[in-house]
Amino acid sequence: MPNKATDQDLDTFFEKLNSTNRERELLVPPMGAVDLCSNDYLCLSKHPELIHALHEGIELCGAGSTASRLVRGHRAVFDSIEKKTAAWLNAPTALFFANGYAANVGTLSALCDASYECFVDRLAHASLVDGVRLSGAKKSYFRHNDMEHLESLLKKSKSTRKVIITESIFSMDGDRAPMETLEDLAARHESLLYVDDAHAVGVCGDEGRGLSSSGADLRVITLGKALGLEGALVLSNERLRRFLLHQARPFVFSTAPLPAIAHAALTAIDLARRMDAERTQIQNQAQILREKIKSEGYSSGLSTTHIVPLILEDEKAALDCAETLTQKGFHVKAIRPPTVKESRLRFSLNAGLDDAQFTALLRALEGIG
Ligand SMILES: Cc1ncc(COP(=O)(O)O)c(C=O)c1O
Structure with a gap:
């Protein structure tokens, strides 16, 4: 016998989820895309x-x-x-x-x-x-x-x-x-x-x-x-x-x-x-990324570290921008309410991002949004 009280609660939950377009999915990372959303900051998971x-x-x-x-x-x-x-x-x-x-x-x-x-x-x-x-x-x-x-x-x-x-x-x-x-x-x-x-x-x-x-x-x-x-x-x-x-x-x-x-x-x-050089590279790239975001007319909020948000006007813009970047080969996630107040892309920079990939990322951000 289904538990009717629970069923009702689930109905309410799913109705709300559908109405806010906040359904989450478990997705395997896109093959070959540059990782800009994991917390593997020193790429040690693959070392x-x-x-x-x-x-x-x-x-x-x-x-x-x-x-x-x-x-x-x-x-x-x-x-x-x-x-x-x-x-x-x-x-x-x-x-x-x-x-x-x-x-x-x-x-x-x-x-x-x-x-x-x-x-x-x-x-x-x-x-x-x-x-x-x-x-x-x-x-x-x-x-x-x-x-x-x-x-x-x-x-x-x-x-x-x-x-x-x-x-x-x-x-x-x-x-x-x-x-x-x-x-x-x-x-x-x-x-x-x-x-x-x-x-x-x-x-x-x-x-x-x-x-x-x-x-x-x-x-x-x-x-x-x-x-x-x-x-x-x-x-x-x-x-x-x-x-x-x-x-x-x-x-x-x-x-x-x-x-x-x-x-x-x-x-x-x-x-x-031993990874001081990698730490310096990550922080330098983060600074350049923040400048790029600013020059594109957006804000990177309060960031002063290797985690760099690109604040967007709404959830749809965040989802669209994440999709655009993923299609260009950069795996970035949209973070939306209720996790954060303002929707955003969250870039987390890591030591594996080489100069060519970083330059390509800056190019991919031109005209974003
Ligand atoms: C600030 C902070 N503390 C704790 C945790 C939880 O750590 P763990 O993923 O090892 O459970 C996270 C994220 O996962 C986090 O961002």
Whole structure:
């Protein structure tokens, strides 16, 4: 027997979806098109040394981990990657999670409860928002990167348990959070600072160390973006790590990630650290792309990094422009509400974009829209 209540809810959902023309599809990337939408910023997912390391990890550690790390899923290689990541990023300790979503949801829901107030940047990633929601903490959203607004909320707060939550580079706009001001506000208002460095690690900073400094109490990096794999690490002091090991539910109640991923991540970090030339190339191209977008009469919003939006007037324009560029051999995605307020193309630049392809991209943008 179909569940009638559910059927009605699905009908409502699909009617709304049809009326807003926001149906999503799962599409295999177009063959041969230049990648301008993945988060594989250093192209490590295709790097022969990393692929070799992953094979090697499977040979050494087997296919699956077989259980939660607290049962039988733990392997020495998880200790190795945690220590190596912590040393690279100047953090006391690190704890490995299956992915960034699990790391953020698991950490925030373990850390906070109804006695906390979380100050969350309005544009923070869904995994951060979901973690706060699940924790039951009071949510106070501050206007995107608006430190005066954040401070006014902190001043008004009666809570003695505060957490400021932000990304270091915002994934849809490509702008940076003002890290020093955030650290200062956290210190002055006795708040914890939680920074998601997913889009900065590997691509920004000296030896790809990202943008969140050790001034943050909790930092999250993901392996699924510039490091070409999957997984995430939460960086913190020893006591917080020990707490998360007991209390972060996606860590405790889920089969440990493939140990081979941790083995390969050791190589990914070595490779990423050496890629200063690629980091410079990506940032230079991003600057030229922003200038091109401006000269075509469009805005690239707040971008100052390798993520460059081209803001368009509406959803249809964004879809049409993405289609035009895809036909010209560039794989770019239209990002539309409700993911973002203003429809846009989101270019994410990567180290594989050579001079000829980049010049062709600039040409393809002439008269776009
Ligand atoms: C800022 C940010 N944090 C966390 C995540 C989630 O990471 P993962 O893809 O490893 O689950 C993403 C995107 O995927 C992200 O953009």
